[in-house]
Amino acid sequence: MAELIQRFGKAQSFYDGYTRKGIEIETTHYCPGCGHGTIQKLIGEAIDDLGIQDRTIFLSPVGCAVFAYYYYDTGNIQCSHGRAPAVGTGVKRTVKDAVVISYQGDGDLAGIGMTEIIHAANRGEPITVFFINNAIYGMTGGQMAPTTPLGQITQTTPFGRDVARDGRPIGMVELMNALVPPVYIERCSVATSQGIIKTRKAIRKALQAQIDGIGFSFVEILSPCPTNWGMSPVKARSWMEKEMTHHFPLGLVRDTISSSTGKATSIPYPYLDDAQLVELLTGSAAVPLLKDDIPQVTHKVKIAGFGGQGVLSAGELLATCGMTEALHVSWLPSYGPEMRGGSANVSVILSDQEIGSPLVDHPEVLLAFNGPSLDLFEPKMVSGATIVVNSSIIQRQVERTDVNVYYIPATDIAKNEGLLSAANVVMVTAYLLISNALPLETLVRCIPLVLRKKSFLDTNIAIVNKTEAYVKAHPMEKQ
Template sequence: MYTIVQQRPDSIYDLFERKDGDQHVTHYCPGCGHGVIHKMIAECLDDLGVQDRTILVSPVGCSVFAYYYFDVGNVQAPHGRAPAVATGIKRSRPGSIVLSYQGDGDLAAIGGNEILHAANRGEDITVFFVNNAIYGMTGGQMAPTSLLGQKTTTSPFGRTLQNEGYPMRVCELLAALEAPVYLERTAIFDSKNNMRTRKAIRKAIQNQIDGLGFSLVEILSPCPTIWKMTPQDARKWLNENMIPYYKPGVYRDKTAPPTKSIVTLQAASGSSSAASEAGQTPATKVPADNAVEPSSPPPAPSRRTARKEVPLVEVPSLLGIRATERPGETSGSAALLGNYNERSRFFDSTVSPAPPRSEAGFFPSTVPEKYQNPQIKIAGFGGQGVLLLGEVLAESGMLSGYRVSWLPSYGPEMRGGTAHCHVRLSQHEIGSPLVSRPTILLSLNKPSLLKFLPEATPGALIIYNSSLIDEPPVRDDIETVPLSATEIAEKIGSPKVANMVMIGGLMARTHLLSKETVFAAIDALVKNQALIELNRRAIEAGMQAVLELEAVLQS
């Protein structure tokens, strides 16, 4: 009896219902290579048992409609971006089999960067690169792989070295990268080469099933219509013109188990190949021609895409979010979320009312009225800890129950030059966080004092680092406090804590912040235990210095 040995693969639809016109046949021209390659890929997906897990990324080009045919998950990508789209899919669904199917314009021209970097990362994807040396879908324009002398609609006199340069050899280019595990170039033009293509396709997909890393098969493919040849002549032309320049062969194969010497070499150079990375799932099986055994799920994702599972309840604490203690409330998580949604003004409301301007806190009676609701500007050299100074004020202000904001100057200033930041502590909701007219100016160097002194409001408090500022600020409507912050800091152990000395001075003068809240703020912001201790001593020294100064002035 006769039994079927080859027929339309299951992973190809019986009827192409997404297609307009005749739904029994592809939209490809007679003699086109795409249909052959589609068939071989689909047959392989059947044989390896991965149809359900497969997501095919189709490009822009003739194969943009690959989703008409493949009975797998389909994602159509922007021109050239298929490797990036495939990366997004594979990283999101590590158990899926992600295939990127691209032509020469898509992959080698507009998508040159995406393929290079996906290959370099060693993404666990399989790329089928169909090279027909021409732009087919758009009607015969030059491709990066068009041959020298080849006439196209945009190289009507033939491609020249002078104008367009050499045709791009993608396998050779990618073979310069360390990460790809498998690169092979094959061709579609006769039965021998077609069967080599079939074998390469199977290996490239098997590699992904085994979690080995990045595989790419470049397939030289005839385009009879655009080449303006019969299917037979197109195959002959491919053989005689493309094959000599684009030599078929294996350009990379790291799928065999690494030998000892390779492992040693890689360990010495501090890097590991994708093949040895995949050591958890060694690729001992190299499929023989026409005899690929079905591989059974579940997949063995490589280390690269393996992710840890984190229970949802642990997420807030991993983000450093502390649960609020609300006495008398049930500790159910739904209750807490509901609470947030009540606080958030934006959920399920088309119109958000203005928030009530509630009094958030109040300043202790020890704080003179002129220092309440301060608008603070802090300025100095980059590297003097100006931003941290502001952060400590804002953090401790928050811990004191005030409304606070901290706004930095950002960017190149952080790497030298001047830095400044704006801090507001308020009992009201803070409107503008910008401090354009400071009521308190902390100045750590001379240029910043000269720059910001004119901005200070009448009656403003100016605390300046007299170690670096030899002339006191000249304005008769302000209050000035000299503080030799850098010298005091050096005595304690490091000039770097001059910023904390300034905080101490501010605390002693204004009583805006208590020592407890400032110390707690330092604990929250400074990670190094030794530095925390140093900072605390600097703050106490700054307080002491200002108290002594006041005593002298009063006596």
């Protein structure tokens, strides 16, 4: 008797046993007759034959295939629902040699993950996506999926999917084909042996395209879900062949692998050292270093005005000053959808203690840029609070007698320096001077970090100086 040679057997890229339940078991968690097992075997075999086990990073979806990382002895990442193409983008861009396999079901890819798949494909990320379409949400109990064919009965379409009520099924292959970058798009089925052999070839071709660095490849694989379809595994396959392929026509839709020159390589980023990164990200290399001696300060500040007065920027400036003095800070803006003209306020807390909540319901400090802001917050101030009033705009006096008030014509000071929009710098400067919360040098250092327009830097510094002169000439009258 001639010696027998193994011709088909378990792929090397599978673990010997699966530790999902704590002990090594040798069967998958899939239901009897599930298409996932068949497809994952084809992928495992391809990983073996292409010799890419040590380079493969397998992205598991959310859905029945969520446990793929128990099966494949490769790199594995279990992705948030639908986000595998985004994760794959990051992996591929970081580890260029990796073979990234995104394995996703129809709920995952065509439902919640529609954004990620469309944009990954449209960027032409050189990854491979296997889209397992069984026309139903399997893991959650058989609800209608984006790909459920018309007429199909599911838990959420008990009378069959109706076009008027439920819309049409989505053809992902057709959607992919509307995009320019993908180099390989095919729809296969594992309903029949012939279909499995075609699927096997498509999987290899799609992976090879990635190995060769050609571009984005997408293979949709129709797959049976006997459990949720309420059919025997054998009947499920004949139903697929008769019904499902009618809705989702099989075949190669695009193959531009041979004519493609590969994904266009972008100009590589220059190498940046720490100082250059700081310069790039903050706009200034002169970032103040954190100090060891932390000022003993806790101020709950409300800055309010109308949009466009630099209210939020004033808050950011103050918070940044606190941060560079090693204080805990919070910055919580509140504004309407309009960028200009609406009312805006920001709550800033500077504290030498950790901050529990960024809300400031009863401010200790108010920088009131306009009348309505003063009207709104004056009654809410704590007793003994400090209010800085922009007297260029606010005509009335503060009515409360239990607070410290400082009037400063902030808009006029800014306007005199030729920078009307810098009233916020005046207000912050005035606050720091009358409260002694933080040194003025800190403010000067932080201005370039927050107010990024470098052409205005000198003017802003001049405005700080003018404000300082004004405050010296007009000391606050203590209550």
